C-alpha cells in the first residue's frame with residue numbers, strides 16, 4: 588500500500604464541504620485510491636479516514652488531515668466503520684509499503700517477519716476495505732451496480748509489470764524505462780510495480796518519483812523500506 592504525504596492543508600480553516608478538498612487531494616496524491624492503489628481517472632471520492640457519520644467525528648468532517656482518496660469499492664466496504672488510528676496502518680502515517688506483500692496471484696497480505704501485533708494491524712487494515720478478498724459487485728451512490736474485482740485487477744497488473752520487466756531486459760534503454768513509467772502511472776498499483784522490479788533500484792526510484800505524493804522518507808537510498816516511518820506530526824504515525 589503506497590505510503591503518501593498529502594502535505595499541509597491548502598487553507599487555514601477546515602473545509603466547509605469535504606468535496607471542496609477533492610481537487611487538491613488529487614493534485615497532491617494522483618488519481619489513485621489510497622487503499623487499493625488503482626488508477627481511477629474519474630470517480631474518486633474524498634475518503635474520511637475517521638468516518639463522516641455526523642454522530643461519530645463531527646469535528647473531523649472538514650479536516651484536511653482526515654482525508655484520503657477512495658474508490659467506490661474501498662469506500663463501499665469501509666462505509667462508516669469506526670477507525671481508531673492506533674489500530675490500523677494508514678498510508679499517511681505508517682510505512683504501509685513495508686507492512687504488506689503483493690503476490691502474483693493478486694493477493695495482498697501482511698509481510699513476512701512482522702510481529703504478532705503488527706500482523707494483526709495489517710490484517711485489520713485489509714479487512715477494513717475488503718482488500719483481502721474479491722468483491723465482484725457494489726452499488727455506487729446512484730444505485731448503479733458496478734462490476735469491479737480488485738484481485739483480478741492486481742493479477743492483471745502483475746502480468747503487465749512482468750512483461751514490462753522482460754521488455755527492459757531485452758531492450759535496456761532510457762526510453763524503455765520511461766515507457767514503463769508511463770504504463771505504470773496510468774495503471775496504478777504502485778506496490779506491484781515496486782515488487783516486480785524489486786531488484787532494479789533505478790526503476791523503483793523512478794516509480795517513487797512518478798507517482799504523485801509518494802512519501803520519499805519511507806525509502807532509503809537503494810529504495811528499501813525505512814521502518815518505522817519517521818514522525819510527521821500526525822497522531823499515531825510511525826507504527827511501522
Ligand SMILES: [Zn+2]
Pocket residue numbers: 620621622623624625657658659660661662
Ligand atoms: Zn480502492
